[in-house]
Amino acid sequence: MKATVRLVICDDHAVVRAGLRALLGSAPDIDVIAEAGSGPEVVALAERLRPDLVLMDLQLGGEMDGIEATRRIAAFADPAPYVLVLTTFDTDADITRAIAAGATGYLLKAERPEDLFAAIHAAAQGRTALSPPVADRVMQRMRNPQPALTARETDILGQLAGGLGNREIARTLHVSEATVKTHLGRIYDKLGVDTRAAAVTVAHERRLLG
Secondary structure (H helix, E strand, O other), rough: OOOOOEEEEEEOOOHHHHHHHHHHHHHOOOEEEEEEOHHHHHHHHHHHOOOOOEEEEEOOOOOOOOOHHHHHHHHOOOOOOEEEEEOOOOOOOHHHOOOOOHEEEEEEEOOHHHHHHHHHHHHEEEEEEEHHHHHHHHHHHHOOOOOOOOOHHHHHHHHHHHHOOOHHHHHHHHHOOHHHHHHHHHHHHHHHOOOHHHHHHHHHHHOOOO
């Protein structure tokens, strides 16, 4: 018989939380001990209750998203609860950021209930749990790693992290705005992101800025 998993649900939609609670309640070896609707709330609950696992959505309302909440929970003193991401988003950037933040698994909401149950038990024991499409993406990135940033791209990324816009970066580095835009496009491609904020976040997570 499987050990019962003490679990906290985090999703900013009450209807989704209710549905998950009802679904997981049908599994005799999963005990939903609390639910949260925001990043700060789930971090506080995880620290106080110390569940075996947090089922974490990525897109949360407010200033703290699921990635940051995952990072804070993973940083708890041992034993820290494990985190299993459950989301509709499967972009390379989201997957990379979640794993870098400390998520034990990454599951898509389209999974069958029995696969969700199995992933919960695996993640609660510290084993990697990935949806097949996510596993495919991870393997593809491992087989075809993104090329390293050039010195100029690293310079521009550093300026970006400092909050400078394209015009300010161009002035600081003595290049044209068109050149900055070209480099930014290459940076986005290499990091697997599509926004300035995501580029800075991934850069910090991968320690690309020193």
